[in-house]
Amino acid sequence: MLTNIEAMRLNFMLKNDNKVLEIPIIKIRPNKAQPRKTFDETELAALSASISENGILQPLSVRKISAAEYELVAGERRLRASVLAGLRKVPCIVLKCSEKESAIYALLENLQRSDLGIFEEARGISKLIRRYGLTQEEAANRLGKNQSTIANKLRLLRLTYEEQEWIVNAGLSERHARALLRIEDDALRHEALSKIISENLNTSQTDELVGILINSVPKTTKSKGTSKAVIKDLRIFLNTINKAIDTMRLAGIDAQSDKKDTDNFIEYTIRIPKRHQKPDAEKTA
Incomplete structure (x- = not known):
């Protein structure tokens, strides 16, 4: 069964001489x-040396875009190595294909290579979708x-x-x-990535670390508007502190509080005796 790139090559061969x-x-x-x-650069230098010695064994693929100009369809490594080897001309097959077909072919050829970076691949797919208005399903079918x-793969670009x-x-x-993408907080994700690199964690250890970090983050209420309103109203918190102190005093605990109001903070110091003191009525009975 033909792969996508083999099928596309066969299609081009049938359309071209x-x-x-x-x-x-x-x-x-x-x-x-x-x-x-x-x-x-090391691989390019090795390929350049091979081209100098043996020539280009596989022609480049190009398409004509004007009377005196061509666009590379496939073979950029060979083209760069040829420049390093000092060549002025390179053997090419001129394909009759559209700009869209050329872009898909270029991406397909690179996807067949294991050394294409994960983010290069994701950006290539994203560019293909944006440029030609493809849906993810259409891009998947073509690739x-x-x-x-x-x-x-597109999520990696987040x-x-x-x-x-x-x-x-x-x-x-x-x-x-992909494991890092589970962490929504930027600072926490940055911390996780730093630890993964410094401790050389494998994928299983990374999954475990991410799970621990996610579970360590306090869960917030879904209603953002409500939580913000509560946080902004400091009076609610201050009243809660005062009521707590009053409650302790009513229970016979000699709780003392000291409040300092600065430009940036409201500071409370609360003193609670370790031993329970009985109310005066009980002492005199």
Whole structure:
């Protein structure tokens, strides 16, 4: 059974004559839909050395966008390595495809490679959806994935750019990232990520840590408007303190309180004797 990228290649082969042309590198512009943003310099240097020695074994795929300009469809690593090798022309197959087909093909080709970063992949899918007005289900069908898989990958972009950089630089997995998404509080999530990296936690340990942190956060009421109104009315809290002190005094406890009102705080000092003192009536009986 053909994979999505193999089926698309076959479709392009049937639509095109597959003639290989030598095209000047200066006439080839990058594909704007290319999801990959980082390229391993060591691998590029090795590929460049191979190209210098053996030439380009697999032609690049391009599409013509004007009389003298082409857009790269597939083969950016080969193109970059060719530049490093000092080539001025590269062998290409000119495909008859639309901009949309080109973007999908570029993304599909990169998705087949295991070294595509998790956030590069998510951003590539997101860009494809936004640019061509696709639904998640349509994108899933075109990319040969389940709709739930697409949704989970897009959720990764809810992490801040800084968090994404930390995850990539630390070599954490997609499962690590998905676990962090369970933490809604930014500061708490940042704390969790720092601990995961510093202690080199695996995915199971990360799930456990996230669960502990989530359970440690006090649950708040769902009615935000009500809770804010209560918090703002300090008189309710002050009256509660005063009533508590009065209640203790009525019970025969010699509770003492001292209140200080500053610019930023209301400070209470409450003194409660450790031993219960009997009311005066009982002492004289």
